[in-house]
Amino acid sequence: MAVSGPAARTRRGLSLRARRTLSAYTFLAVPLGFFLAIRIAPAAGALVISLHRWNIVGTDQPFVGLANFREVLSDRQFWQAAANTLRYAAAGIPAQLALGFAAALLLRRAVRFRGFFRTVYFVPFVTPVVAAAWVWQWMYSPNFGPLAMIAGRLGLPAPLRTPALALYAITALVVWEYLGFQVVIFLAGLEAIPQVYYEAAAVDGARGWDLFRHITVPLLNATLVFSVVYATIVYLQLFTQVLNMTFGDPGGPLGNTATIVLYVYTLGFQRFHMGQAAAATVVLFAALLGVALLQLTVLTRRVEY
């Protein structure tokens, strides 16, 4: 491919710029096609399935309109799972952000063993979730687990076997798991704040809390928005931890830890009501989309340096 000059035109009359763009899109077409085939098409498929009575084994899959949606929306278990999912998010996201932020601020001050501490915080994030869930199950074991003993000292019953506590017992695992990731994100955000702002403010007489409130927090806004959106998606899609923490009775005592994704899994792949499972998925998709859009509009403010 010979190029004779910056503004050279080909025989077909395309500028170099246009050709570059064209080749970029050509290369992009492959992952885009892949994305369409692997992510978008099945999602559209789920929408189609949600309008049919779709038994995975059967051949006869009649169109039933919105019957699956009516069925799902009138199912007490669906609403229990939905309320649980919101509870996970409401408890987990603030805890994860606050702890992650605090840990990041402390880590930035640590002069010695900085790498060591960062590794320690990050290890849970790279630990296989299923293995971690089983170890945590033992820690919550009513008769042998250290976490159950601590709960006992506080006058609480065995957390995983108590309907009111089981959900928060699992939330603790998820927070522990994602804390390291959150710390890394905050550390990167903190390090991106130019030091000169602090110096300038210090010259003007600002001290500790003022520096934090008027410089650190506003300039971390982009990081915060990302963290909140990311964590929201994690918590609304919670599944593996929930399934594995109460393996013999998925969804915990009396369905108190079930999430929407677990509900979909049970309905579709254990009970084979694919149509209803797809309908629940569509509802979850709509909710996720709504939440993400809301967060992006409410939390995104212009960041000026």
Added chain:
Amino acid sequence: MRIAWRACLVAILAVVLGASVVAQGQPRVTITYWQYYFESKVKTMDTLIAQFEAKTPGVHVVQETFPYDSYNQKVASAIPAGQGPDVVNLYYGWLPLYVGSGYLQALPAQVFPTAGIEREFVPMIKAAKFDGRYWALPTAVRTLALFYNKELFSRAGLSRPPVTWDEFRADAQKLTQRDAGGRITVEGFGIAPNGQDHQLLREILFRQWGTAAYSADNRRVTYNNPQGAAALAWYTDLVTKDKVGVIDFFPGGNGYRDAFNAGKAGMIVDGSFAIGAIQSGAKFPWGVALLPRRTAGGAPSNFGSFWVNGISRKATGPRLTAAVAFLKYLTSPDVQRTWLRQVGEIPASQALAADPKLAQDPVYGPFIASLPYAHATFFVDETAQRTIMLDAINEVVLNHKDPKAALDDAAAKEQKVLDDFWSKQAHK
């Protein structure tokens, strides 16, 4: 580039030609058999297939296996997609779904006459009968029994396993050990609603306390009465009043069995499928006993379950003939004996179950002796029905709900599951 393409093309051609050359040397009919992966089952099946092929020239059987956890999904999605097995291994509890969906074909009556099947096999296989016909048959079946730790028994001054449920409760109290803080360190009974106990409640305790769980036609839930409530109360008292066991003492789906193997539970109720895990796991003398009864002379009962082999609708013409012959072979007494020896599952035939040599076996004996009165629950949606029973138990244990009220709730929910199933059947 061009050269590489050519090389590829030549390679593909070579493979295709090679395969067709090999195909010419193969027998005329090839059928596929699917089961989930369990080492002893797969190996035994390999030898059985070799024997079957030697006896039946012209038929070739290919065994394909999948991990247990994804097996049902794999099977369920294969046939509608036009793929999958000719002969398929299924849990009996999935049969209503598979039969209702037209996945299986009824066994041909010339080869498998209904009356002959019922004479030859143990009673629980009636759960494989729909519309008066059989749709699948087992090689082996499973029942429940009481496993007990002989060392803990002798330490507690007990000389034999309990015969009645009253004895069982008294023994469990003697076997239970606690630390200074009152926390249980050894369970008298490894209680496990999410293990086998929900079956224990449904098919054994309910019946012995005077109520069947379902109507004879399997269309109505019938356990929500005072007898059912008394049975549930007796069971939940083990946790709340007698305190001889802790739910989720050891975590995980098989926690109760792990606790038994670790010497931390005096007794558990478990299936014959657990024998292997306990033989290799328990490092102390242990025994197997018949499940207790309400009174010494009272009626015994048991829960039976089994995996069946059925013929999918994909098998037609010569493949159907081959599949029928293979199924006939898999259900023969010889194969059942081999299966017991190599896999450790108890035979499905009445004659073998009555064999005194088998009935006296110290480990298999109690399971085999329970066959005549073992009921296989007719599950239409096993996951949902299991959860409903677990929830009823948890409502009483955790929320101190009145047992009768808990059963009323459970019955209403389960009746809806049954109604859903039967209304769809009527629809067809």
